[in-house]
Each structure stands twice: as structure tokens, then as C-alpha cells.
Amino acid sequence: MKLALPKGPLQGGTADLLRQAGLGVSEYGNGSRSYRPKCDSSSGLFAKVFHEKDIAIQVAIGNYDLGICRLDWVDELMIKYRSDAVVKIGDLGFGRRTLFVAVAGSAGDCSLESLRDSSDSLRIVSEYPNLAEAFALKQRLRRFRIFPVWGSAESFPPENAELAIVVGTSTDSLRERGLTPVTIVLESSACLIANRASLEEKDLGHVLTCLSRGRVEDSGNVEPIEAGAEREGQRSGPRESLVFLALPDGHQQPHTIGLLNRAGLTVEGYNAGKPTRSPRLDIDGVRVKVIRPQDMPLQVANGNFDLAITGKDWVSDHRARFPVSPVEELLDLGYGKVKIVAVVSNHVPVSSTADLRKTRRGAALRVASEYVNIADKYTHDNHLAPYKIIPTWGASEAFLPEDADVLIENTETGSTIAKNDLKIIDTLFESTACLIGNSDALSRPEKKDGIARIVETLRRGVEAAPDS
Amino acid sequence: MKVPRCKGMRDLVPQDMARFRRIEAAFGDCCVAWGYQEIRTPVLEYLHLFTSAGTLSPDMLGRVYTFLDWDGWSGERVVLRPDGTIPAARLYVENFQDLPIARFFYTENTFAFEGSGKESRERWQCGAELIGGSRLEGDVELISLALEAIGKLGIGPLEVKVAHAGVLKTFLEELGFTGEQEAEALDQVFAGNREILGYMRDRNPETVRQLELLFGLKGSSPGFVENLKATFCASLPALEPSLDQLARIAELLTGSGHSYQIDFTSGRGFEYYTGIIFGFYCAGRRLGGGGRYDELIPLVGGQDVCASGFALYIDELMELIEEAPQRERILVRAKDGDGLKSSLEIAQRLREASHIAEFDLGYRDTSGFRWIVDLRSSEGIEVVDRDLGEKNSLSSVEELLKMIQEAACR
Numbered sequence: 001m002k003l004a005l006p007k008g009p010l011q012g013g014t015a016d017l018l019r020q021a022g023l024g025v026s027e028y029g030n031g032s033r034s035y036r037p038k039c040d041s042s043s044g045l046f047a048k049v050f051h052e053k054d055i056a057i058q059v060a061i062g063n064y065d066l067g068i069c070r071l072d073w074v075d076e077l078m079i080k081y082r083s084d085a086v087v088k089i090g091d092l093g094f095g096r097r098t099l100f101v102a103v104a105g106s107a108g109d110c111s112l113e114s115l116r117d118s119s120d121s122l123r124i125v126s127e128y129p130n131l132a133e134a135f136a137l138k139q140r141l142r143r144f145r146i147f148p149v150w151g152s153a154e155s156f157p158p159e160n161a162e163l164a165i166v167v168g169t170s171t172d173s174l175r176e177r178g179l180t181p182v183t184i185v186l187e188s189s190a191c192l193i194a195n196r197a198s199l200e201e202k203d204l205g206h207v208l209t210c211l212s213r214g215r216v217e218d219s220g221n222v223e224p225i226e227a228g229a230e231r232e233g234q235r236s237g238p239r240e241s242l243v244f245l246a247l248p249d250g251h252q253q254p255h256t257i258g259l260l261n262r263a264g265l266t267v268e269g270y271n272a273g274k275p276t277r278s279p280r281l282d283i284d285g286v287r288v289k290v291i292r293p294q295d296m297p298l299q300v301a302n303g304n305f306d307l308a309i310t311g312k313d314w315v316s317d318h319r320a321r322f323p324v325s326p327v328e329e330l331l332d333l334g335y336g337k338v339k340i341v342a343v344v345s346n347h348v349p350v351s352s353t354a355d356l357r358k359t360r361r362g363a364a365l366r367v368a369s370e371y372v373n374i375a376d377k378y379t380h381d382n383h384l385a386p387y388k389i390i391p392t393w394g395a396s397e398a399f400l401p402e403d404a405d406v407l408i409e410n411t412e413t414g415s416t417i418a419k420n421d422l423k424i425i426d427t428l429f430e431s432t433a434c435l436i437g438n439s440d441a442l443s444r445p446e447k448k449d450g451i452a453r454i455v456e457t458l459r460r461g462v463e464a465a466p467d468s
Numbered sequence: 469m470k471v472p473r474c475k476g477m478r479d480l481v482p483q484d485m486a487r488f489r490r491i492e493a494a495f496g497d498c499c500v501a502w503g504y505q506e507i508r509t510p511v512l513e514y515l516h517l518f519t520s521a522g523t524l525s526p527d528m529l530g531r532v533y534t535f536l537d538w539d540g541w542s543g544e545r546v547v548l549r550p551d552g553t554i555p556a557a558r559l560y561v562e563n564f565q566d567l568p569i570a571r572f573f574y575t576e577n578t579f580a581f582e583g584s585g586k587e588s589r590e591r592w593q594c595g596a597e598l599i600g601g602s603r604l605e606g607d608v609e610l611i612s613l614a615l616e617a618i619g620k621l622g623i624g625p626l627e628v629k630v631a632h633a634g635v636l637k638t639f640l641e642e643l644g645f646t647g648e649q650e651a652e653a654l655d656q657v658f659a660g661n662r663e664i665l666g667y668m669r670d671r672n673p674e675t676v677r678q679l680e681l682l683f684g685l686k687g688s689s690p691g692f693v694e695n696l697k698a699t700f701c702a703s704l705p706a707l708e709p710s711l712d713q714l715a716r717i718a719e720l721l722t723g724s725g726h727s728y729q730i731d732f733t734s735g736r737g738f739e740y741y742t743g744i745i746f747g748f749y750c751a752g753r754r755l756g757g758g759g760r761y762d763e764l765i766p767l768v769g770g771q772d773v774c775a776s777g778f779a780l781y782i783d784e785l786m787e788l789i790e791e792a793p794q795r796e797r798i799l800v801r802a803k804d805g806d807g808l809k810s811s812l813e814i815a816q817r818l819r820e821a822s823h824i825a826e827f828d829l830g831y832r833d834t835s836g837f838r839w840i841v842d843l844r845s846s847e848g849i850e851v852v853d854r855d856l857g858e859k860n861s862l863s864s865v866e867e868l869l870k871m872i873q874e875a876a877c878r
Binding site for chain 2: 082083119121123133134136137138140141142143144145146147298301302303318321322323324325326386
């Protein structure tokens with residue numbers, strides 16, 4: 001009996017549930033970093049930890065019999081890939097949150113009717129692109145574009161999207177983030193899901209009974225609240241001449257702060273701890289937002305931002321999907337050096353991509369990666385068909401060897417890979433942080449001087465780096 | 469490794485294609501004779517062509533194949549054509565708005581996800597669109613054209629079922645439905661789910677009673693429409709313009725010698741239509757349908773031009789027709805190396821005379837051929853007619869052509 005458990009905000013509640021259920025699962029709970037919790041040998045249970053978003057997929061394809069994740073991720077999968085492979089067994093009573101459609105607080109009240117009547121192309125940003133599309137179709141929006149993002153959807157309105165579909169614990173929590181709710185897409189909470197074939201053919205009775213015994217009270221605040229986006233009072237010029245710059249959050253943030261400091265730039269609201277979503281740069285005519293590096297190439301390509309600091313890995317992934325994209329690499333920033341590698345389990349007799357091709361048998365090669373387009377290109381460039389790409393949203397090392405054959409992953413030193421009993425069989429390329437720009441914006445007379453000034457300033461920052 | 473075809477897709481093997489081409493040719497010949505011109509729209513369109521028209525239900529749009537193109541970084545999605553009419557309307561608006569009347573026909577495939585495994589996700593249809601011009605006579609023209617095309621394929625007896633979208637919409641508005649709810653309610657009623665009428669009954673029992681009465685009545689004359697007017701218009705005067713139109717169409721159909729049935733349960737796909745809706749049936753099987761959609765051209769950015777059209781479902785028609793008689797095949801064989809050049813020449817002459825001539829590439833089974841022509845450089849031409857069991861020796865190609873021609877005439 002295979003059970004997929006969530007990583008992240010549901011981890012505490014799920015650990016409580018498992019404890020009450022008496023299923024003998026240990027080394028799983030708040031703060032635990034193990035991907036393979038221990039299960040009592042008598043329980044016949046095998047458990048693995050995944051990013052929540054991966055759990056619905058793993059249960060749908062039958063890799064896991066049961067899974068715990070929030071309903072929004074289940075619906076996000078099932079609304080696009082209509083199948084009855086996943087059965088929702090029941091609400092587990094914790095991790096409650098609501099998926100809202102929202103506009104920028106500064107946009108004032110907005111009704112569904114006014115959205116329906118709009119003949120403009122509405123930009124909808126969301127971590128839930130499938131639910132966003134279903135919402136747009138159901139509401140009969142005349143024209144819309146969906147921007148799928150890895151996170152920070154609340155940063156986009158109003159300049160970079162008209163609508164954001166985001167989760168929150170209440171309408172107040174949205175207002176705190178500078179958004180005004182328009183309507184609710186769905187109410188969500190942690191739920192137990194099962195693979196239909198497993199439910200019909202396997203004996204899951206003991207585990208289901210134990211889990212139904214557990215009762216976990218909702219703490220009421222399971223979601224980390226993103227910092228509010230400051231949407232008003234920014235220094236601005238005419239929109240056509242404004243330069244929109246995207247700065248990264250996450251691992252790249254400290255390095256980027258260093259670069260900005262060396263370049264003599266101060267970005268208020270970006271320097272300490274968790275950044276605000278719209279910090280202020282001390283250069284006139286520049287507007288800054290903080291978004292995920294993964295989302296930047298697409299957002300630069302579609303003209304939402306003129307410049308962005310991201311990684312070459314994400315630019316490559318973008319180019320593999322959109323070969324004629326107007327994204328240009330303007331400056332190698334030198335930091336954030338990683339290798340993008342192909343990885344397999346230490347227990348398979350494969351030491352190169354060529355070996356992988358030679359040892360192929362009939363079944364499709366399962367390639368897991370956060371970089372789905374790079375993984376797709378690697379696989380077909382190396383004639384590894386038939387193959388399946390399994391998109392992941394983190395905790396990717398956990399997929400090998402049971403749930404994938406190959407992983408395309410980034411690594412700085414290789415130590416995490418080695419720690420997970422995995423080995424590198426190929427290096428696809430090396431990646432560093434880089435400044436990217438939109439080639440159309442670079443040639444636009446009203447913007448090009450402003451862009452050139454920022455590029456030159458950052459270049460000075462790169463040249464002033466200790467190891468340059 | 470054997471790679472199967474994609475789930476939900478269908479291969480058309482030579483026997484299927486022979487039927488397919490028969491349908492396409494019969495339909496095309498009729499359309500050309502009625503003054504229609506052939507068009508073909510691209511298989512990829514922008515999704516917003518279909519969302520902005522607002523004429524496909526959310527359920528339908530939820531089953532279309534959409535994706536981002538290789539340059540789709542702007543987020544603008546493209547779609548595998550889910551419908552033939554809306555692209556035809558776009559083509560008209562883009563190219564032919566100056567024409568007072570445009571008559572188009574097409575043979576195209578459409579794509580929509582289908583999860584039951586019972587139907588193909590790719591469907592073929594022959595469609596005709598009449599844009600501009602008189603309304604009611606145009607509708608009758610389209611019905612006549614469709615009947616002629618189906619009749620040419622030897623399919624029958626045919627039933628024509630007629631309804632009017634305006635009548636149905638008036639009832640639903642009276643019940644308080646709007647937009648999305650209206651479409652959903654009607655979809656359910658047409659799918660045979662009358663439970664929703666029970667739900668409506670609580671709101672407005674008299675209107676539901678009348679709607680049930682309407683669904684239960686079938687007629688086949690202008691007088692029947694007059695009866696409907698007398699029955700319903702006193703309590704629902706808004707029905708009158710639609711029923712007047714229906715009465716006029718009934719007169720025109722009767723005058724054209726077409727038999728038809730007015731049946732309001734046949735109004736499938738009604739969301740599209742603004743006026744008459746019609747469907748063609750054979751032995752209970754729906755072979756196609758169409759109607760009037762006067763709001764579509766303005767919705768896709770054109771002027772206020774009325775339009776109507778229909779589509780015949782090729783996949784359904786293929787089930788009902790025989791394969792066209794095969795032309796006789798001739799196998800040409802060179803018995804020795806010197807005969808090869810002559811055999812090439814003879815095969816060429818046979819093809820020029822509209823025969824099917826195949827070279828022998830080592831066939832063991834010659835059962836598909838009526839004629840087997842053997843060439844020996846020294847001994848002339850030896851011909852076997854496998855139907856008659858005769859063998860003849862001939863000295864020239866002319867003699868061969870004459871013999872085959874005479875046999876065909878016997």
C-alpha cells in the first residue's frame with residue numbers, strides 16, 4: 001500500500017492525523033526533511049513525501065494508492081485531464097483555504113458582469129492555470145490570456161495582469177495583500193484521495209479506517225501570508241517610457257542584493273528578509289516587482305517586464321518551449337552557478353546517456369524534472385523515445401527510483417544528489433544568473449535609454465564583484 | 469515496437485476513404501450546382517475567435533484542444549478547430565464583406581475531447597453557409613440543398629425535423645433563465661433529461677406546462693403552426709414573431725414539395741441559432757443539421773449581416789452508404805527483362821485511357837485484378853480476362869485497349 005504525503009504547510013496537520021490514526025509512520029512532521037518516512041514493517045505501508053501539487057498526479061497515474069493534498073491541486077489536475085482515476089475520499093478538516101479571483105485593490109470594485117462585458121484581452125495570472133481557464137470559459141470571458149506562474153501571482157495586478165487567481169484564508173487576507181476579491185473559484189482543504197483502480201481492486205480498508213479515525217483541528221493560519229504589494233505612490237512617468245524590472249525572490253535574492261549594492265543601487269523593500277512585492281529603486285522611471293525566477297523569461301517575452309534577473313537554466317527552459325522568443329540575455333551576472341544534470345539511481349547499471357539508450361526496454365522512460373522543456377529536449381535530442389515527462393514542483397530527488405527513471409535537476413556541488421543515493425550521468429549545461437531583456441523593448445525609442453542605463457549600472461556591479 | 473494510434477482518433481482505410489470521397493463528391497457537386505464556392509479554413513484558430521463569439525457553450529469550450537503555439541509566449545492560445553461555422557464566418561468577415569451574398573461550402577474536420585470512447589475526437593463534416601440575402605427563402609434553399617446531397621447518396625427515407633430557436637428562447641426567458649443557465653437547461657432537455665422541467669415548474673407552473681405541451685406536439689403543415697399560435701400566443705405574445713417565421717417556412721417547405729416535421733425536441737445545438745433550426749434523420753439517426761445564426765457575423769467583428777448554414781456528418785453518412793463500385797484493375801507483367809520497356813509503355817497507354825494499371829511487383833495473389841497482361845519481347849501480348857476465364861494473344865496495344873473497352877460495354 002503506497003501513500004503519498006505532502007511537504008510544506010500541510011506537513012504538521014498530516015503528521016498529527018497519521019499519529020492519531022496509529023499507522024506507525026515516523027520521521028515525518030513539521031520541519032522533517034526526509035522524503036521517505038519510516039513505516040512499521042507490520043503495516044505493509046510505503047510512504048513518500050512530495051510537493052502537494054505532485055500528489056494528485058502520482059495518485060492519478062497509479063504510482064500511489066492513496067494521497068493527502070489539498071482539493072485545489074486535485075481540481076487543477078482533473079479539470080484539464082478529465083478522468084475518473086482519482087477518487088476524493090473525504091475532507092480531512094485542516095489546511096482550509098479559498099481560491100479567489102481578485103483584482104488589484106486600487107482597481108476598486110469589479111463585478112463578474114463587467115469582466116464578461118469587457119472586450120479587452122484580460123490577463124489572468126495564477127498558479128492554477130487550468131482552473132483559471134475553466135473559470136474564464138465558464139464566465140464566458142470574451143478574450144483572455146492565462147499566465148501560469150510558480151508563485152507570487154498577487155504581485156502582477158494591476159500593471160501586469162488584470163486578474164489574479166490566488167489562495168487565501170479569507171477576503172481580509174487578500175486585502176492585506178493589496179487585492180480585492182471578485183468571486184470564489186472553490187473552497188479547499190486537505191483531503192484524502194485514492195486511485196480508483198486501487199480502491200476497486202486492493203485491500204485498503206485498514207488504512208482508510210485508521211485515517212478516518214483521526215481528526216485534526218485547523219490551526220486557522222496554515223498559509224504563509226505573502227507581503228503586500230505596494231501598488232500606489234510609486235514614482236512613475238508615462239507608462240510607455242517606464243522600464244519594468246523583475247527581481248528574484250528565493251535563493252537568488254541575497255546574491256542579487258549584493259550585485260545591486262556593488263552597482264550603487266538601493267532598492268527599498270528588497271534588502272532585508274522577505275521582500276515586499278513592489279520594492280522601490282532609486283532610479284526615476286523604473287518600476288520594480290519581485291517574482292519567481294522561473295516565471296521571468298515568459299513575463300519578459302510577453303512584454304510584462306522589460307528586464308529581469310533570472311537564471312540561464314530558466315531561460316533555456318523557456319527557449320526550448322518558445323524557440324523564437326524575444327528574450328535576450330544581456331549580462332552574465334556570474335553568481336548562482338549550477339550545473340543542469342541528468343541523474344539516475346545508483347542502483348541502475350547506467351553511467352551515461354548513451355547507456356540509457358542502449359539499456360532501453362519496451363516501457364516508456366520516465367523523466368522527472370522541474371525543467372519540463374529542457375527534459376523534453378534532452379530526451380528527444382538523445383533519441384530516448386518512448387518517454388514520458390513527469391513535471392515536478394520540488395522534492396524532485398524523491399522521485400527516483402520508484403516513480404521516475406531519470407531526473408533532470410540542477411546541482412551546485414552534487415552533494416544532495418549523492419545524499420539521495422543518486423548519480424550524475426550527464427551534464428547538459430552550466431547556468432549562472434543573468435540579466436534578460438525583451439528585444440522589442442530594447443529597440444523602442446521611449447525605453448531604450450532607460451534600459452541601457454540600468455544595464456550599464458548593473459555591468460559596473462558585475463565588474464566590481466570580488467572574483468571578477 | 470508497435471505504436472497504436474492516438475486514443476480517440478480514427479484511421480480511414482481505403483474502403484472508408486472510397487465512401488468518404490463519394491460523399492464529398494456528391495456534396496460538392498450539389499453545392500457547385502447551387503452556386504456555392506468551396507472554402508477551407510485552417511485547422512488552427514485563435515481560441516478567442518470562439519470565446520468572443522459567445523456561441524459555444526462553456527461545456528463545449530471545456531472540451532476543445534487548446535495549447536500555446538511555439539510563439540505563444542503572449543499567452544494567446546490556439547485551438548484545433550472545434551466547429552466549422554465560426555471559422556467560415558471569420559473567413560467571410562476577413563475577405564468577403566463587400567459581397568451582398570456569399571455562398572460557401574467546405575469539407576472539414578473538427579476536434580473535441582470525448583471521454584466515453586464511443587465516439588471519435590475528430591469528426592468530419594460537409595458544411596454550407598449562406599451569408600446575407602433573404603432569410604426565410606435562404607433557409608429553405610439550405611434544406612433543399614442538404615436533402616439533394618443526401619438523396620444523391622441513395623440514403624433514405626429521410627426525415628426533416630424543424631424547430632425555432634426564438635420560440636425556445638422566449639419560453640426560457642419567461643422562466644427567468646439567462647445566458648449560461650438557459651443553455652444548460654436546454655442542453656439537458658434535449659439530452660432527454662426532463663427533470664429540469666420539474667425544477668422550473670416551481671418557478672412558473674403555467675409556463676412549464678405550456679413548454680411540456682409544446683415538446684409533446686408534432687406537426688407537419690403551416691396549419692399546425694397556426695394552431696400553436698392560437699394555443700400559446702394569448703399568454704405569451706412574445707412568441708408571435710418566431711411562430712410567424714416558422715409558419716412562413718412551413719409554407720415554403722410545403723410549396724417546395726418537402727415533407728417535414730415540426731418538433732421542438734429536435735432543437736439541438738440551439739445556443740448557436742437565432743431562428744429556424746433543422747435536423748436531418750434517417751431511421752432515427754441524426755445525419756446533420758443547421759439553422760439560422762443572424763448574430764454570429766457581428767459577433768466575430770463583421771457587419772450586421774444575417775446568415776444560416778448546415779453541416780452533414782460524414783462519419784454518420786459513411787455508415788449508411790455502400791462503397792462505390794471499384795474500377796477494374798489491370799496487372800501488367802514483363803515476363804523477361806526485354807519486356808520491361810514495353811510494359812511501361814503499355815501501362816502508360818492504359819492509364820491515359822482512364823484504366824487502373826499496376827506493375828507486377830511480385831504479387832502472388834492476383835485475385836483483385838480482372839485483367840492480367842503478360843509481355844514477352846518475342847511473343848507479343850498475352851491477356852487473361854479472369855472474369856470470363858479467357859486467354860488471348862494480341863499483337864498491339866490498340867487491340868488490347870479495344871478488347872478491354874468492348875468487355876466493359878458488354
